[in-house]
Amino acid sequence: MERSRRRRGLPVWESVGATGNVERDDQKRKDSETRQAATGSTTCHLHLPYIVVIMLSFSTWLAWFLAGKFNGYPKSWIPSSMDSFQLALQFGISVMVIACPCALGLATPTAVMVGTGVGASQGVLIKGGQALESAHKVNCIVFDKTGTLTIGKPVVVNTRLLKTMVLREFYELVAAAEINSEHPLAKAVVEYAKKFREDEENPVWPEARDFESITGHGVKAIVQNKEIIVGNKGLMMNENISS
Structure with a gap:
């Protein structure tokens, strides 16, 4: 059904049903869908x-x-x-x-x-x-030693602590800071820290305040009133931390 406006905007119905332009256009569309194009006929x-x-x-x-x-x-x-x-x-x-x-x-x-x-x-x-x-x-494969064989993500392989520190407590603090970072090394540290909480399916780490991610260096945060700094050698030198 279609309508047009005359003079003062009064609607006047001129045609209904299949005689309207809308209905005719719809029928043309349906016909075009069922009609085969010339190229399609040639392809057949x-x-x-x-x-x-x-x-x-x-x-x-x-x-x-x-x-x-x-x-x-x-x-x-x-x-x-x-x-x-x-x-x-x-x-x-x-x-x-x-x-x-x-x-x-x-x-x-x-x-x-x-x-x-x-x-x-x-x-x-x-x-x-x-x-x-x-x-x-191929009947023989030779691998080099530059990372050809890898799972594609870093893992923690060794940890050296000060004598006064406990490994579990150390990773509690580090994981609490690193959990806020998207860096692959941070994720590796958090995954390793989960080993000390194998009895917990989704371990909850201590709250980290004033978290700061330093691009290309590491992260800083306050955990349990302790300043936690995790990063590379450059960050340690900037913070006056010596080995």
Whole structure:
């Protein structure tokens, strides 16, 4: 239903139901959704040649597979990194690539993206598609000592205390200050401090007042009326703290 205004703004109904402009526009929209475009129609007519290509590709793979299975060609034709099935598959895919490379051109980046994504979720970082493609040929892996093997986050491995300090109390104070920081080293300290409270699922640390995060150096806070300073050597020197 539609309306227009005349003179003093009085609404006058000119048409209702299916005769209105709104209803006609809606019907045109529905017709356009069901009507096939010319390019879509042309694409449908091109399906047949691609079906022939797929059948030819499958026939090529089947012929080479059966030939390899029944010793129809010398074993020396098979590369050392393949078997007869893979060789036949390679020939079949080659036929498809020659006829319609677009499909594989679109599928290959997707496969690389999925492969590297799955590897990353398992803690394995793959540098690009070339490394992923050649991975099946690898039979020996050599690791260097510059952090190739890592879980990707720092951990506390050693602690040296003054003779008058208790390790548990020390980490109580440090964790209370570091819990307010987003730095990876701060998170590592807090995780290590939780080991002294294994009986608590979500330990509550003492309240930290006047917390200050010093970019590139560390943090400062007041915990249990004690000034807690956690950071690198530069921060210690600025605070006149010597080792």
